[in-house]
Amino acid sequence: MSPSSNPKAAHLKNERPCVPKYGTLVEALRHAATEDPERLYINMLDTKNEEHRVTFTEMLAEAERWARFFVSRGIERGATIALLLPTSQEVLGAFYGAQMAGGTPVPLPYPLALGNADAYVLGFEHIVASANPTLLITTEQYKEAGLVLLRGIDKNEDSVVIAAEIEDAPECHFPDISPTDLALVQYTSGPVGVPTGVELSHGNILANVLGLGQALSLSRDDVALNWVPLVQDMGLVGGLFTSLYWRCPLHVMPPQSFLMHPHRWLKNIADYGVTLSVAPNFAYQLCVRRVRDKHLDGLDLSRWRLALNGAETVYPQSVQAFCDKLAGTKFFPSTMLPTYGLAENTLATAIPSLDNTYTTARHPEDASREVVSVGGPLAGQELAILDEQGKVVSEGELGEIAVRGPCKMRGYRNNQSATDRAIRNDWLHTGDIGFITGGRLFITDRKKEMIIKMGRNYYPDDIEQIIGSCESVDCGPVVAFALNNSDSGTEDLVIVAEIAVTDEEENKRITTALNTHLLDLLGIRADTIHLVAPGTLATGVSQSARRTQIRERTQSGEK
Numbered sequence: 001m002s003p004s005s006n007p008k009a010a011h012l013k014n015e016r017p018c019v020p021k022y023g024t025l026v027e028a029l030r031h032a033a034t035e036d037p038e039r040l041y042i043n044m045l046d047t048k049n050e051e052h053r054v055t056f057t058e059m060l061a062e063a064e065r066w067a068r069f070f071v072s073r074g075i076e077r078g079a080t081i082a083l084l085l086p087t088s089q090e091v092l093g094a095f096y097g098a099q100m101a102g103g104t105p106v107p108l109p110y111p112l113a114l115g116n117a118d119a120y121v122l123g124f125e126h127i128v129a130s131a132n133p134t135l136l137i138t139t140e141q142y143k144e145a146g147l148v149l150l151r152g153i154d155k156n157e158d159s160v161v162i163a164a165e166i167e168d169a170p171e172c173h174f175p176d177i178s179p180t181d182l183a184l185v186q187y188t189s190g191p192v193g194v195p196t197g198v199e200l201s202h203g204n205i206l207a208n209v210l211g212l213g214q215a216l217s218l219s220r221d222d223v224a225l226n227w228v229p230l231v232q233d234m235g236l237v238g239g240l241f242t243s244l245y246w247r248c249p250l251h252v253m254p255p256q257s258f259l260m261h262p263h264r265w266l267k268n269i270a271d272y273g274v275t276l277s278v279a280p281n282f283a284y285q286l287c288v289r290r291v292r293d294k295h296l297d298g299l300d301l302s303r304w305r306l307a308l309n310g311a312e313t314v315y316p317q318s319v320q321a322f323c324d325k326l327a328g329t330k331f332f333p334s335t336m337l338p339t340y341g342l343a344e345n346t347l348a349t350a351i352p353s354l355d356n357t358y359t360t361a362r363h364p365e366d367a368s369r370e371v372v373s374v375g376g377p378l379a380g381q382e383l384a385i386l387d388e389q390g391k392v393v394s395e396g397e398l399g400e401i402a403v404r405g406p407c408k409m410r411g412y413r414n415n416q417s418a419t420d421r422a423i424r425n426d427w428l429h430t431g432d433i434g435f436i437t438g439g440r441l442f443i444t445d446r447k448k449e450m451i452i453k454m455g456r457n458y459y460p461d462d463i464e465q466i467i468g469s470c471e472s473v474d475c476g477p478v479v480a481f482a483l484n485n486s487d488s489g490t491e492d493l494v495i496v497a498e499i500a501v502t503d504e505e506e507n508k509r510i511t512t513a514l515n516t517h518l519l520d521l522l523g524i525r526a527d528t529i530h531l532v533a534p535g536t537l538a539t540g541v542s543q544s545a546r547r548t549q550i551r552e553r554t555q556s557g558e559k
Helices: 025-035 056-072 089-100 117-122 125-131 140-151 202-216 233-246 255-260 262-271 281-290 316-325 416-422 460-468 504-522 543-555
Strands: 011-013 040-044 053-055 080-083 104-107 135-138 160-162 182-187 197-201 224-226 250-252 276-279 306-309 336-338 348-350 360-363 366-372 382-386 399-404 427-437 440-446 451-453 456-458 475-485 490-499 528-532
Touching: 025 056, 025 089, 025 202, 025 233, 040 056, 040 233, 053 056, 056 089, 080 089, 080 125, 089 104, 117 140, 117 504, 125 140, 125 182, 125 197, 135 140, 140 160, 182 202, 182 233, 197 202, 202 233, 202 348, 224 233, 224 262, 233 250, 233 276, 255 262, 262 276, 262 281, 276 281, 281 306, 281 316, 316 336, 316 366, 366 440, 382 427, 416 427, 451 475, 451 490, 456 460, 460 475, 460 490, 460 504, 475 543, 490 504, 490 543, 504 528
Parallel strands: 040 250, 080 104, 080 135, 104 182, 135 160, 224 250, 224 276, 276 306, 306 336, 490 528
Antiparallel strands: 011 382, 040 053, 182 197, 360 366, 382 399, 399 427, 427 440, 451 456, 475 490
């Protein structure tokens, strides 16, 4: 990495060439199946930790089976295909098969065993309207919900396909696809607000996994393990596609297995000789809190050389506590790699160098805050800190983080105004605030109001509308925002709602009802719900300004 010509400018550029050896993910899969036919690609573990192993040859065969089916259904080039399936050989086959047939997969998060699953699926209405899929592939369990979703965009019943029921189609010709073709539309969480589908090309993805692998010195000798859902960018790009490109086996745990038994993550890392695993910051903190000494007895984590920590704020306390917790397992502190990524830049955006993994610095405007570095840009990419006028600030000064290079998204699907706000003068404006010093990027805050909870993104507008739509509660104005929580290693979701409160028992009922409704439609609960008297929330200001005011009052301890 080399800084810009002005050594005092908050600008980093990685001059290393970024030239992927494959043009598309389909080409990468075909090469892997030809050159390493029996090599393990992915091992999907169930909640009992039982294996389902898939080789590159088997993955290609499953993808071609799905591609023939899509061609037989008359899928047109560029058509979107929504996938609402659990982690399985079928969903991966449908994903690659959609690409092979010239379509664009749109993965949707499959419900966990929480809340009202049908209501959760029906909450994808706005995403489905934006993506406008030709087909929705799902399970028998969600067939009816899928039909409701597709009727909303004037599709017939044949547009919902049950994955287990597809029949083999005859051999056919597959269209040629290029690096500039769409490979994926990645939607952020949020069922009721204006959805933002990030459009990524094959070239975007391959540039990212190449740069990521170069930065991490990946090779066929590496072994990866993920529990992050494959529908998220961290699971898809950081797991599935990276393992495809670099031919390192990928073991995948169900998210619920980790959340219920975090020690299983560490045990699987030891048992499979894992060298690479990624997780949001809260996961490392959860291990500190819930993994017992007995779980660590005899555990050998000496092969684990890459513990990527990203997707949300990285807390120095969490990093240190995790390293201390695992001191007797041959886990080395240099293994911990705080990183920075975002879906709009495919995934990886900044990563530390392996010979000098990370450091901390004091916040430029609040010396009491310690901030963790996340490294520098990947091959072919640039990072800069910009002021309100879009000019690069000096080193050590706060500003908005911007990135440009081959991983930058094509844009937001069917949302040109949002695209124009995000991409200006070829720079992707991330909405995150930080500074650069000593050749490293530090992230301090978010300019945008996105709430990041356990590594997933949520829009406050969505949460506020969901709370307001709870039929069993007569709710007035609502604000939702996040507060950092270093104890849990993630952000707390705080909701403040105006309610004509009567007594303590009614308070409890209302709080329970609101959290149940939020769980049904969004899959999360609030950490804190403050019920306040009518007229308490600020009036005469924008909703964004109201959130800021209430957040600041809450932080200061004001009621």
